[in-house]
Amino acid sequence: MVKEDIYILGIESSCDDTSAAVLRNGVILSNVTASQEVHKAYGGVVPELASRAHQQNVVPVVDQALKRAGITKEQLSAIAFTRGPGLMGSLLVGVNFAKGFARSLNIPMIEVNHLQGHVMAHFIKESDDDNHMPPFPFICLLVSGGNSQIVKVNAYNDMEVLGQTIDDAAGEAIDKCSKVMGLGYPGGPIIDRLARQGNPLAYKFAEPNVAGFDYSFSGLKTSFLYNMRKWVQEDPDFIEHHKEDIAASLEHAIVDILMKKLRLAVKETGIKHVAVAGGVSANNGLRNAFHDHAERYGWTIYIPKFSYTTDNAAMIASVGNFKYQDKDFTKMDIPVFSKVTFE
Ligand code: KG4
Numbered sequence: 001m002v003k004e005d006i007y008i009l010g011i012e013s014s015c016d017d018t019s020a021a022v023l024r025n026g027v028i029l030s031n032v033t034a035s036q037e038v039h040k041a042y043g044g045v046v047p048e049l050a051s052r053a054h055q056q057n058v059v060p061v062v063d064q065a066l067k068r069a070g071i072t073k074e075q076l077s078a079i080a081f082t083r084g085p086g087l088m089g090s091l092l093v094g095v096n097f098a099k100g101f102a103r104s105l106n107i108p109m110i111e112v113n114h115l116q117g118h119v120m121a122h123f124i125k126e127s128d129d130d131n132h133m134p135p136f137p138f139i140c141l142l143v144s145g146g147n148s149q150i151v152k153v154n155a156y157n158d159m160e161v162l163g164q165t166i167d168d169a170a171g172e173a174i175d176k177c178s179k180v181m182g183l184g185y186p187g188g189p190i191i192d193r194l195a196r197q198g199n200p201l202a203y204k205f206a207e208p209n210v211a212g213f214d215y216s217f218s219g220l221k222t223s224f225l226y227n228m229r230k231w232v233q234e235d236p237d238f239i240e241h242h243k244e245d246i247a248a249s250l251e252h253a254i255v256d257i258l259m260k261k262l263r264l265a266v267k268e269t270g271i272k273h274v275a276v277a278g279g280v281s282a283n284n285g286l287r288n289a290f291h292d293h294a295e296r297y298g299w300t301i302y303i304p305k306f307s308y309t310t311d312n313a314a315m316i317a318s319v320g321n322f323k324y325q326d327k328d329f330t331k332m333d334i335p336v337f338s339k340v341t342f343e
Pocket of ligand 1: 015170172175280283
């Protein structure tokens with residue numbers, strides 16, 4: 001008997017990106033994302049504006065994803081959607097769209113944990129014979145605007161959080177420090193660009209002292225703010241004149257904190273297959289540190305394509321593809337959840 005193709009539509013709307021993607025048997029056919037420019041003026045995501053923009057974007061984005069995939073909606077096997085964590089109003093737009101669309105097509109819905117999605121971005125295939133994915137178990141450093149975690153991934157649906165931030169996430173700290181410097185939002189890509197031309201050892205900031213595999217970034221953020229205030233008082237043009245060195249030093253400090261605990265986790269678990277995921281995994285300093293560790297410590301590393309680092313629906317469809325095969329479907333009366341959790 002010929003096996004039927006599985007077409008999964010993924011929908012992601014947890015924060016400020018409206019995204020839809022189609023996978024055929026785990027192979028990417030399309031991944032369309034509408035980012036919301038409206039938040040730039042506010043230096044951060046405004047929840048009410050985010051949900052309004054999702055409402056405007058969701059239908060055209062899904063339409064584009066189907067068109068680029070070259071399929072009709074009737075060919076879809078299931079709809080996978082982000083249930084949480086995220087902003088309540090933003091999530092509701094994606095979930096309610098998924099409910100209506102699934103019901104009208106009479107196909108199953110599949111709920112996906114956003115964090116699980118980031119990790120499972122490593123299982124999106126570029127072609128039928130693409131076999132680049134990490135073997136289970138592997139260690140994944142999950143670093144985004146809302147999370148910084150070290151996760152032991154035993155299976156697609158069995159993830160153990162070994163350590164996580166006790167205060168700010170790495171991305172959040174970068175964004176806040178970049179705001180102090182008067183740079184735009186989100187700060188991550190700007191800091192990344194500036195850091196490439198600066199000296200990473202020019203300035204030092206407070207280092208956290210947290211037990212186990214946990215992270216902390218609030219002390220670094222505060223010491224960054226106090227230092228900047230002091231230096232600007234001495235020289236009002238200090239930031240403008242030294243922005244490359246400041247960015248490089250900040251990036252260096254954050255990457256250093258992230259890698260220190262990751263090394264510890266690899267050592268204690270003995271698992272040398274190490275992946276990175278989430279928005280901050282786009283960072284060049286962090287990517288270089290991964291390559292350096294692969295060489296120095298014999299790690300096998302897994303670094304996602306840039307388009308799968310920040311929020312995207314392909315990673316949601318990737319989890320959906322696994323759950324579909326296990327017939328792990330979701331009931332129509334499912335609520336969203338905004339809190340950070342691995343179920
Ligand atoms: O995963 P993501 O898109 O959204 C969340 O689920 O949080 O991550 C967004 C975060 C932001 O803090 C952003 O500044 C950071 O990822 N980011 C970066 C880079 N690109 C995005 N941080 C450092 N370097 C980058 N190139």
